[in-house]
Amino acid sequence: AITSLSYFFLQVALNILFVAILKFGANGVLLSLVISNTVAIVWMLFDLGKHHLFCFCINKQLLREALHYSIPIIPHNLSTHIAQFVSRVFINANTSLVSVGLFGLASKFGSLADMVQNSVNMAFQPWFFEQLSKREALDTKQIVSLSNSLVWLYGIVFLGLALFSQELIALMATDAYQSSWMLVPLIVAVFAIKTPYYFYINILFYYKKAAKYIFIATVSSSLLNVFLSYFFIKAWGMFGSVAADAIAMLLRVGIVVYLANKFSKIGYSLVRFGLHFLFLLLCMVVGLYPSYVQGNASVSIGACLYKIGVLIVFCIIALWANKGSVGGTLAILRKRR
Structure with a gap:
């Protein structure tokens, strides 16, 4: 978790340095990716070597097994990127390159929400797999409790990005891109819909027989995305995308939930996810x-204070909702140490 989050904050800090301060533009984004990924690879080799x-x-046997497991996942990884690319093509065809730029910037900020979910899930997944391996001693209540705590944690991050996207873009982008902040909360909301996906997809990744079905959810939802984007972008532009x-995303989550429940029912509640x-x-x-x-009014101190107040209220409610599970979560972390 520390490594994943450190990588995330390093990439954000480098983006701010190269884009907002040094004004490198698109080259700054690429440079930050090169540096952060290089640091991550070097650290990975050092850490793995240190622990032998x-x-x-x-190993031919392991290679054969790994390919059998991973090849069906390739369409799963590619389909989402293809759908995002096609959406930008449709936006350019129906509006202009300016709209593509605005949508691209908003997507970058919005995707930070998904990066947080993915980073935390990379740390959560090994512990989750370990719990599933305890057939007779499987404690589903502990899994659900920790998962609920993570959902509230994601909510704090999502709300923070949505509320302060206007201020962040005002800090990092030129005047021509200021209006893109209005898209960020909507994109963050889409990734909030995706939250149950991460918890259920872990079940499919755990069972080898289930992994080959993952692409059904992503490919079908990506095809639907392309189909709808063709018509929606014509009518509503960037908001249609x-x-x-x-x-x-609703279709993807629905298919993953259905498939996961076929292999193992942990006790997650879709109603609870929906209410959250x-x-x-x-x-x-x-x-x-x-x-x-x-609208696109300038950033004001009063508006910032108001947003901070809303975020504080959300955090207080999150702590109150998890007052019974925080102790259990800390106990899990101490046990892992």
Whole structure:
């Protein structure tokens, strides 16, 4: 978790340095990716070597098994990127390159929300697999409790990005890109819809027989995304792309939940996920209503204080909702140490 989050903050810091301060533009984004990924690779080799966890060799049996497991996942990884690329093509065809730039910048900020979910899930997944391996001593209540705590943690990050996207873009981008902040909360909401996906997809990754079905969810939802984007972008421009993403994400989550329940039922509640999403959405609306009413008005201290107040209220409610599980979560972490 420390490594994943350190990589995340390093990449954000380098983006701010090269884009906002040094004004390198698109080259700054590419440079930050090169540096952060290089640091991550060097650290990985150093850490694995330090603990004697790898050697350079080829094990044909393991290679055959790994390919059998991973090849069906390739369409799963490619389909999402292809759908995002096609959406940008449709936006350019129906509006202009300016709209593509605005949408691209908003997507970068919005995707930070998904990066947080993915980074935390990389740390959560090994512990989750370990729990599933305890057939007779499997404690599903402990899994659900920790998962619920993570959902609230994601909510705090999502709400923070949504509320302060206007200020972040005002700090990092030129005046021509200021209006892109209005898309960020909508994109963050789409990734909030995706939250249950991460918990259920771990079940499919755990069972080898289930992994080959993962591409069904991503490929079908990506095809739906492309189909809807063609019509929605014509009607609503950039906002149509976000609407297509939301509907496609609901389909993806639905298929993954259905498949995961076929192999193992942990005890996750879709109703609870849904209520949390609606509450998060309500806080976004309350916090952003003045900003949307004012449109592209300049950033004000009063608006920032108001948003901070909304975020603090959300954090207090999150702590209250998890008062029974925080102790259990800390106990899990101490046990892992």
